[in-house]
Amino acid sequence: MPIDPNSCPGVCNRRYREAVNAYDLAVDQHVAAMQEWLALPGDDRGPRPEPPELPSTPFTVGAPIWDPGCSRLIRGALAELDDTAALLAAAVDGHRGAALAGPNGATAPDHKTIVDTLDEVFGFLVEVEDQWRQARGYRPRPHRARGAHARAVCVGWLLDQLDDILLHQGSVEFGLGVLRWQRRLRAMSKSDPASRRSPIRCPRCRERQVSRRDDGYYECLCGRLLNEAEHDREYAEQADEHDHQQQEVGAS
Ligand SMILES: [Zn+2]
Ligand SMILES: [Zn+2]
Numbered sequence: 001m002p003i004d005p006n007s008c009p010g011v012c013n014r015r016y017r018e019a020v021n022a023y024d025l026a027v028d029q030h031v032a033a034m035q036e037w038l039a040l041p042g043d044d045r046g047p048r049p050e051p052p053e054l055p056s057t058p059f060t061v062g063a064p065i066w067d068p069g070c071s072r073l074i075r076g077a078l079a080e081l082d083d084t085a086a087l088l089a090a091a092v093d094g095h096r097g098a099a100l101a102g103p104n105g106a107t108a109p110d111h112k113t114i115v116d117t118l119d120e121v122f123g124f125l126v127e128v129e130d131q132w133r134q135a136r137g138y139r140p141r142p143h144r145a146r147g148a149h150a151r152a153v154c155v156g157w158l159l160d161q162l163d164d165i166l167l168h169q170g171s172v173e174f175g176l177g178v179l180r181w182q183r184r185l186r187a188m189s190k191s192d193p194a195s196r197r198s199p200i201r202c203p204r205c206r207e208r209q210v211s212r213r214d215d216g217y218y219e220c221l222c223g224r225l226l227n228e229a230e231h232d233r234e235y236a237e238q239a240d241e242h243d244h245q246q247q248e249v250g251a252s
Contacts, residue, residue, distance in 0.1 A: 010070030
């Protein structure tokens with residue numbers, strides 16, 4: 001039984017898809033049971049195997065691909081990808097000196113895995129950007145040096161285009177990919193407590209010693225507290241400054 005093409009491919013229809021798969025399995029089992037039953041001589045036959053019932057699990061219709069709930073989930077996950085990636089990258093940077101100093105041979109977290117994963121996320125994101133630019137006849141992606149800033153710019157661009165992208169048939173793979181990456185990066189940042197560190201400089205003491213707390217606030221060792229919006233604004237401004245400085249260095 002095919003999955004209804006009008007159903008949203010997101011998490012909202014997980015139960016529906018499970019029910020369809022279970023039904024398909026039951027149909028196969030019924031076919032096998034019928035063959036066995038037919039092969040028996042008439043007198044030895046028990047009751048004829050009952051065919052499975054059609055699943056009655058309702059599904060959410062996508063409009064036209066995703067329903068509004070899943071669209072919101074994907075938007076949130078995409079924005080979160082950049083935040084989590086930035087935290088993971090900051091963790092790698094923060095460890096670099098410590099790993100070299102390495103007291104009593106303590107094994108540093110596997111930074112190569114983090115770096116490779118962030119590279120993979122970036123590859124996933126720019127591929128979508130490139131495909132969408134091509135599909136829409138936009139100019140090709142401007143060259144940007146690989147790194148945190150390029151990733152943030154790409155995510156920002158995709159968020160800007162997201163409503164249109166999600167109306168497109170090709171967005172099924174993209175949307176599910178974003179959700180998968182969200183799970184993967186979340187798991188990674190949980191297993192590395194240092195990734196709670198934010199890459200920003202504290203707006204009060206200018207030190208890079210700001211960490212994310214469990215309640216969603218960011219706190220500097222100097223005591224300065226930032227809510228998420230303040231933190232993100234600070235992050236964006238500092239990324240711009242950084243970019244600007246890079247350009248000045250390049251020009252001189
Ligand atoms: Zn959905
Ligand atoms: Zn501070």
